[in-house]
Amino acid sequence: MTETEHVSPGPFVPSRYRVVDRKTENSDITTLWLEPVDRPIAPFKAGQFNMLTAFGVGEVAISISSAPGAPGAIEHTVRDVGAVSHALASSQIGDVVGLRGPFGTDWGLESLTGCNVVVVVGGIGLAPLRGAMRYLAENPAPDRKVVLRVGARLPDQIVFPEEMERWREMGVDVEVTVDVADAAWTGHVGVVTQILTELPFDGAGAVALVCGPEIMMRFSARSLIDLGVSPENIRVSLERNMQCGIALCGHCQLGPFLLCRDGPVVPYAPLAAELITEIER
């Protein structure tokens, strides 16, 4: 091997990315805009995740929250809940973080032509679906209606509210509910399943994309099935302790799935439905 020959750094070596912008979404959620310092990662699809490194602290799986193919920096929305995510969420413009990926399965946007789409998210669950939502809103199809139902605990925990308003103006049927609110809130109050009691189209044939805590996805899937959506047409995003990202270490195993490879996006039926029900019993 000569000195000039390219040497692959291997799957465990992160690329360096610089924080070029950041936005505090709410008290514990921050979005980072990242641009490659030297070696960019491969193109990604909506729903995939990257492993982000806070140097000196550790590495954590974070969903990509920008749209695939969009020009400019790649976006990740981080919830500050642990040492690594705290370090990442605290990153300032100019800081360098590590990035490996993209990993895992995606929402399958190419299959969403000619069918209506229901997107159901809870909490920060909109982040992994934001890229898909941008694609659906910006690429309207005459034979496709898109419904977005969002649940959050409190009004100030709703992420991307301005973007949701833009999607509404672009024709997406958007409804948001919170668990509890003060009188300044004029939207719906109640759990997300309470705004899943009807659809502006026949549920049969529609595809549902669901992301949030597993208990929320379970209840949402039941509501969707009650509305006629086929369980096979419900896709959920499952996450576990992703570490290697390439299905070697087994930390993210869930039943037969190694979620870093076979997930995070999996069909709800038949297996995911049983798995997330068993786990929470």
Added chain:
Amino acid sequence: MEEMSELIAKNSLFAGLPDSTIQLAVGCAQNVTFEPGARILVEGEPADTLYLLRRGRVALQVQRPSGKPLIIETIGPNSVLGWSWLVPPYRWQFDGVAIDPVGAIAIDGTCLRAKADADAVFGYELLRRISGVLLSRLQSTRVRLLDLYGHSLDD
């Protein structure tokens, strides 16, 4: 203009009932409207009305010591508002405030109770349907107690 019986039959609480049964409710019903901000239910006041919402939303809320009310649930079109007329002590437990212009059918609770007492078949059917709505509300409340969105997705 739609007849009162048709309006009542459209609400999920009465949907599918025979006209003779609907007519029992018609005798206790009237059309009402409320402007945004109107207090339809007032905590602690006598509860004497069942509202079948036709349009607009109502916020169920409770007054906090700080003075700012807390909204605990939103009731929308085709839903039923107000249960406290059904059982003693017949007092509203929460405030119900119109968020939008609200159109509803107001059914006199005392009148409806009397008809249910006099006609056991009607009374049973009414309570069976009300139980279904109450069960749905109870289950939604239980789900909310789970703090559905409180779990981390990333760590």
